[in-house]
Amino acid sequence: MLNCYKLKSLSLLLAASVSFPIYAALPESQVETLDMLKTQALNDDTAYQIIESLTTEVGARMVGTEGEARSVEWAMQKMKSLGFDKVWKEESEVTLWSRGSLKLEIAAPFPHPVVGLTLGGSVGTNGETLTAEVVEFNTLEALKAAKKGSLEGKIAFVSYRMERHEDGHGYGEAVGARVAGASIAADKGAVAFLLRSVGTDTNRFAHTGVMHYEENVKKIPAIALSNPDADLLVNSLQRGKPVTFSINSTASGPTNETVTIANVIGEVTGSEQPQEVVTLGAHLDSWDVGTGAIDDGIGIGITLAAGHYIAQLPQAPKRSVRVILFAAEEIGLAGAKDYVVKHKEEMDQHVMGAEWDFGNGNIYSMEPGVGPEALASIRDFADYLAPMGIAYSSKNSAKGQSDMSALGNEGQPAVNFDPDGSDYFDYHHTKNDTLDKVNQAALKNNTAVYTAFAYYAADSNVNFRK
Template sequence: MSRFIVGKHFTGILLLIATLGATQAVAADSQATLESLKNKALNDDLSYQIVESLTTEVGARLVGTPAEKRSVEWAVNKMKSLGFDKVWVEESEAQLWQRGDLSASIASPFAHPVAALALGNSVGTQGKTLTAEVVEFADLAALQAAPEGSLEGKIAFVAYKMARHKDGHGYGEAVGARVVGASEAAKKGAVAFIMRSVGTDTNRFAHTGVSRYADGVKKIPAVAISNPDADLLQNTLKRGKPVSFSLTMSASGPTGKTTTIANVIGEVTGASKAAELVTLGAHLDSWDVGTGAIDDGIGVGITLAAGHYISQLQPRPARTLRVILFAAEEIGLYGAKDYVQKHQDEMSQHVIGAEWDFGNGAIYELEPGINEAALPAMREFAESLAPLGVSMANSNTAKGQSDMSALGEAGQPAVNFNPDGSDYFDYHHTRNDTLDKVDKQALKTNTAIYTMFGFFATSTSTDFRPRPAS
């Protein structure tokens, strides 16, 4: 009897050892694949070539323009050429935009032409030149605190200068004036609103971006001027004399018409759990200034290259990798919102997602937003990124960048890869957002990281989704 028990236990131990060995072999295979994908991306320039193709063959991609339509065709053809199994477009409607003409200058006491861009949604000056005295405010809060009627017939100028930070948080501190400044100025009686560009550069390029008018408040022209010109205007105001500013402009923004937009979607089909989706995203549209290389050509290059590398694997990972190039992000996340609406019945199958829509430097942090039970697996994956200079954040609250935030709000777990964005706002929404600004070496590193993440998330058995309530 005792000999039987010992033998039974010994057999069980052998089975346990065999099972552990198999698990380790799988882990070793996965690690080997991660290393192979990393080395491939680090020694390849595919993502850069994709950005070069997009910026050269299409260029600026404002919603409703012929170039934006070409970008959809370009993306479909590019995905097919890169080995995606399924490629399709999902159309919806958005407002048709236009950029009007603009001439801006300091009129007196010292005349200077000014580099400026109308903010998105801005009304024009109805074919006339608007000239009025300038009143300076340190920031949006100072403008909001101005007495009612104190700006009658004048132009409000918010001079706040965005601070440069690695994580780009200075943007959040500065962008409020861009979004609501015109309406706040109009409430005080102003006839126009100008502001220092939301940017960190010293170039004579203005930064555009969306502004929004409050309901029931008079719409007045809204313009951003370059940082050097904001300095010039401030120096002029310091002389203690009245300073006047002139604007001649037509409306920039919605035309009152609609246009067809399209998300472009490509999949690398999973081998055994094809219904479970891992998403990588970027937005395909851009502002009409520059060529949209950094915002968001980089994201397009990274996600398409990652999809290509994973499509070459044999065997394929278990889950499906879905790359989504979203439409109309710049004017209000229209493509992302439409995606959630169209896919609401399958959102529970979205296992995890990540987007690239910020930064030009190398990723330094992985920030998760997943089921807490999945954190150990994510930490283990993060260890494979450590040689690339990436650490894992202590927080677990990521919802996804930009478009992916809409999917995050709809229940998709997310990972945010946080890159060095120190120079991002030098080029953001300017004529200077061009291919030569792309950090090629950082792009290779970031492509490697997204590719490794794509493989990890599609091949692991870990479920990142919230656990059902018991």
């Protein structure tokens, strides 16, 4: 047992170590502001109130819909009310797609109505019922390996089940079938394409998402089935009898019309180098199912709240903080690509960026993507975040997530924050993407991280490109 003297000495040593932070390389005044911002975000519900406002007053925001147009005006007014001193929109045009109605059933030998969703970009059946025999493939690779002509007049079905992972990497292994499966199946002679939804839930609703057709290949309907109905189809096929499936959809497919979209941008002007910007990103659009609370209402709530907290400071950071709510992410990063075109001449003044477009749990890791000389400063900031349970990744290959990757590919340095996404694909692209699914405790934590990051990068003198 330690004597009283040793206990006292140990206490003094521990106290000294606590009072001398491991992130001492950050300026003391900056740390004080970071602490204040972090405390505010951890004890405030602004981010949640923003998501509540968005999902209640706007709801689903699919490109080309009245909801998407309404979201642009909502975002501009919200930014102004939160204290951004510059708010504007930047418009461009995209091609419109319409979902239409859909009726699905296993026709024989065991008839069942089933639940599914037409994939974004798919053609329909023009209101006529298409019925054909189903051929199952366990994976997209198995479908690719099928002989040309072997699916003539049949429906291809990829039954691959997405795996649940904290970092969401199961999505990458499953989404290829959603994007490319229809054209691969059509090239083998198929008249339609079915896949198990790219999702980790067991609920009887389907996950939509964008798909693409290859040029010079027949366009066939592409449908995602709910997980339980994919199981039902698999079980039917295991009986050893031919299984036929019926699809009837109306007005689904490209409309050959263009529609105006808009990136909505808000800025907190820097006090010393206002022309240099730190960007925070999220996407404003959503699919037409659900209310877009998780995808990407969380990102909208986090980034707008971060800008709000920084806007309330008595002294703005040296550089400007720019929040970009990108348009048309769900149909191929259209808004982000347009942003890069419009800002190409000033891209060298985009000093750092980060986006939120994945996850519902706490951030557990951060990965930088900066020049070698800037790494020392990034490590100091990572040390500051370490007590929040955030590990530092030494990869240094971040380009920015989702839309922000378009800016990263043009040279903007970035940090990728990795949150727990274990339940994200339970709700992703479904009618169950609603406000009640938002993890409010994690939301506060993650808002604190993004706020601290934005202020740190904006108040720094570091050239993150070097």
